Amino acid sequence: MQITFPDQTKKEFDKNTTGYDIALSIAEGLARNAVAVSINGTLADISRPVTEDAEIRIITLKDAEGLEIYRHSSAHIMALAVKRLYPDVLLGFGPAIEDGFYYDFDNVELKQADLEKIEAEMKKIMNEKIVFERHVISLKEAKKLFKDDPYKMQQIAKLGESEQLSCYKLGDLIDLCRGPHVPHSGFLKAFKLLRIAGAYWLGDSNNKMLSRVYATSFPSKKELDDYLEMRRQAEERDHNKVGRELDLFMTDKNVGQGLPLLTPKGSTIKIILQRFIEDEEIRRGYLYTITPLLAKSDLYKISGHWEHYRDGMFILEGDNAEDLYALRPMTCPFQYSLYNRTKHSYRDMPVRYAETSTLFRNESSGEMHGLIRVRQFTLADGHIICRPDQLEEEFNSVLDLINYVATTLGLKNLTYRFSKWDPNDKKKYIDNPEAWESSQKILKAILDKSGLEYYEADGEAAFYGPKLDIQFKNVWGKEDTIITVQIDFASAERFKMRYTDADGTEKTPMIIHRSSIGCYERTIATLIEQYAGKFPFWLSPEQIRLLTINEELGSYAETVALKIRNAGLRVAVDKRGETLGKKVLDAQHEYIPVIVTIGNKEKEEGTVSVRTLDGKVVQGMQLDEFIKKCEELNKTRNLETVF
């Protein structure tokens, strides 16, 4: 038979030569490092005989697929270790994931302390060099083999149509698995079990919760150590740690879960961001509103929140038990009510409402996370009510605003998600399949035309329409939505919103729900991680710190500070009787972007000595010139502080 290699060279082999022997014919080292073989684009074990002419690629750990196979095999090795230690264990799924792998176990109670035991057993298994044996079995045989395993039986039932199944035997562990796998357990070189978490079977909260062990493995100890060090450094940027250390926010158990308090410093950042957005939106034709933070249930019944979002709302009793109110989880129905206060001409469309809107959502107790998932937050919210023919242009104008905001903030690594509905989830979504299909088609067309790179996700839409979500990955590798733009096909009709068209008839407008900077809490969390706590000059709560050389210069420093403060800059004076080095150290630890030193020389000359966070010092700068430069940094919102 003829084998074609990736470089298009061809070579003759006997029929049924294994991938391993083909690799061996190229180089001994290649055969030794081969974890699998790609036969006409399909991955198979390296020991698999090749039966006919084929294009062959030998997969090693240097290939992305190779690493994935390696980690999947690592998961099996972990499962074998667990099986040896806990013979009654039942196995769920055990896939390779982005940075490692996991396995879901049932019928066993795993604690953090058990991970060490499992790791030790895995090391034993590594040394035993147990071969991964692949067996192809019929559906009937599979049902017999796994009759005592409810999870495997469910999988088998799902795979029902395919006549042949493969399973892998690793020592005493037989697992239903498509493979491929590395040849034997001795291939595993470096691994670490990371943590235990609960995970619902098939991701459904109605199902039983299994014990999931997260772990990772690498081809070498060095790569594993590098990865763990990289994780450690990423976690050093954790907004929840840095934000508290820098005194930007705190929580208090008497206030409650998911209710962070912004300190004066954190509040300053929020206020600066808010001014930036409000000014920018007003410039772009938004009309600002201020609407109530709570309303009668009547309003939410019209909007659909009562039906689709009630679990997420804080509900309050009014004058009597039947008279229910709710804190608002969204701003939309309030702005729709405002829209309806007058008649609207087609000439006056679109109407763009914006509001700095405090919202309340009754998240489940386990969901809260620093400033990222909270029960009360402030959204830079807005609704564009427009004619259908204006939808695309308005959507694009929102994208332009978001892009401007992201660029100004220096937000990197954003991804775009086109979030669609799940037609099978009748409870979560407004039941109007045609409207869903058509609005999703419209949104997709807009996105395609805009040239934005996006991916699609089912079941992520809002209850009233599809959306574009702008996603950010936090230091834990978890994605969160920071900004969202949504098309709403339902609300205008529900609220009987109208405009008078050119022909005198009453038409129903389209609505775009949008944010510009997202909600302040989450965005600040994102920024803390993006900047690793080092906020740019224009956003820093304390922009300038004046340090005095000795205590006698205190009152002069105060007059300098006053002059700087009068220019609209945020400044503090460190008059402590500490050494200059100590004061510099403290200011650097607090990430104050500009440190100004004042000594007798500066006092006589009317100058300042300016130090930036990078350690650079500019001496003898005239005070007026310094203030001018700072004002410039504020105005341009420069991400770099250079003098």
Added chain:
RNA sequence: GCCAGAAUAGCUCAGGGGUAGAGCAACGCUCUCGUAAAGCGUGGGUCUCGGGUUCAAUUCCCGAUUCUGGCUCCA
């Protein structure tokens, strides 16, 4: 809500059945200093809260609360 961890001084953490300790911070005194930590001293704790076991609990057990990672949900 569920699974796994954690909670000791303002902060970071040590300790351990016989009512607590360090460093930093705070405060006081000395020093008056030129760009990443001057010296000495002082005060500061219901060991998260509520039960239980015990002669004795901060320590062991149970429950609650909050914080952390994950699942489900979500901006």
